[in-house]
Amino acid sequence: MNVTNLLQTAVMAGLSLLEPEAAFHPEPVGRIEAVEVEESSGLANSRQHPGLWWTHNDSGHTNHLFPMSDSGAVLGPPVEIEGAVNVDWEDISADDRGQLWISDLGNNRNRRRDLKVYVIDEPLPVEGVFPESVPVKRVLRMRYPDQDAFPPEKRNFDSEGIFVRDQILYVLTKHRSDADTKLYRLADDGGDAEQVLEYIQTFPEIGMVTGAALHPDGRRLAVLTYTGVWLFETDGQTERFLSGRISNVLTALRAWGQVEGIDWLDDETLLISNEQRDLFRIPLKVLTLAGE
Numbered sequence: 001m002n003v004t005n006l007l008q009t010a011v012m013a014g015l016s017l018l019e020p021e022a023a024f025h026p027e028p029v030g031r032i033e034a035v036e037v038e039e040s041s042g043l044a045n046s047r048q049h050p051g052l053w054w055t056h057n058d059s060g061h062t063n064h065l066f067p068m069s070d071s072g073a074v075l076g077p078p079v080e081i082e083g084a085v086n087v088d089w090e091d092i093s094a095d096d097r098g099q100l101w102i103s104d105l106g107n108n109r110n111r112r113r114d115l116k117v118y119v120i121d122e123p124l125p126v127e128g129v130f131p132e133s134v135p136v137k138r139v140l141r142m143r144y145p146d147q148d149a150f151p152p153e154k155r156n157f158d159s160e161g162i163f164v165r166d167q168i169l170y171v172l173t174k175h176r177s178d179a180d181t182k183l184y185r186l187a188d189d190g191g192d193a194e195q196v197l198e199y200i201q202t203f204p205e206i207g208m209v210t211g212a213a214l215h216p217d218g219r220r221l222a223v224l225t226y227t228g229v230w231l232f233e234t235d236g237q238t239e240r241f242l243s244g245r246i247s248n249v250l251t252a253l254r255a256w257g258q259v260e261g262i263d264w265l266d267d268e269t270l271l272i273s274n275e276q277r278d279l280f281r282i283p284l285k286v287l288t289l290a291g292e
Helices: 003-013
Strands: 040-045 053-057 064-068 079-082 091-094 099-104 116-121 133-135 138-143 158-165 168-174 181-187 198-203 209-214 220-225 228-233 245-250 259-266 269-274 278-283 288-291
Touching (some): 040 099, 040 209, 040 269, 053 091, 091 259, 099 158, 158 220
Parallel strands (some): 040 091, 040 259, 158 209, 209 259
Antiparallel strands (some): 040 053, 053 064, 064 079, 099 116, 116 138, 168 181, 181 198, 209 220, 220 228, 228 245, 259 269, 269 278
């Protein structure tokens, strides 16, 4: 069993395991200063306002987003999302139309029948002042095409990673019955009815996916797991994002804390947050070819 498989097996078993000399151990470069952020569970770099980042709390918290810098400094008070409920917010993604997509797809026990993603216009500061609240613009309600029991025998219908391209939502699953992930898509039909996600592909033995970020060029997808970062590079046209040139960087199990948020800081660097509010910068140069 290779190192990757061994780490993933440990994740599934809940064990503590250290990777040998190849492990990458970055030091935190910042800390989310907003005291209201108790469990940072998503991270998004604004496409409209340079230097502005967004994070949010995990399940059991309020329906607020928190504006900050890439070092975690507070840039304004929390912004309430009117019409949204934080059942289990797990990721956030910025698109190229000035919108933020907030994923309420957390489904630890695989029992939920109310999976949704909220779409809002990004709240931007006017003369340095953020709005106190913004309304929900769209609610995308969805279900998995291959889930027919709640909970199912195999608990593979949780999701902590989403990304958006050309107004199409892509969802990555977090598995508890194996170490794979599945990629689904949902094109917004403009209606309010529940829609069925469309299955695209499976990537084996990646480990528990906790975040995802598509580069604005549409060609590079970064996927975060408890044991490292994976990078998938394609032609920017295919929807089989989990293919092409594949590289990764692995770390000691949970050495970065419970990492949950990821987005692109610049063309060559990723910013990662953990639930403990630490921030890490991961340069792409530390990734090594994993296969194609």
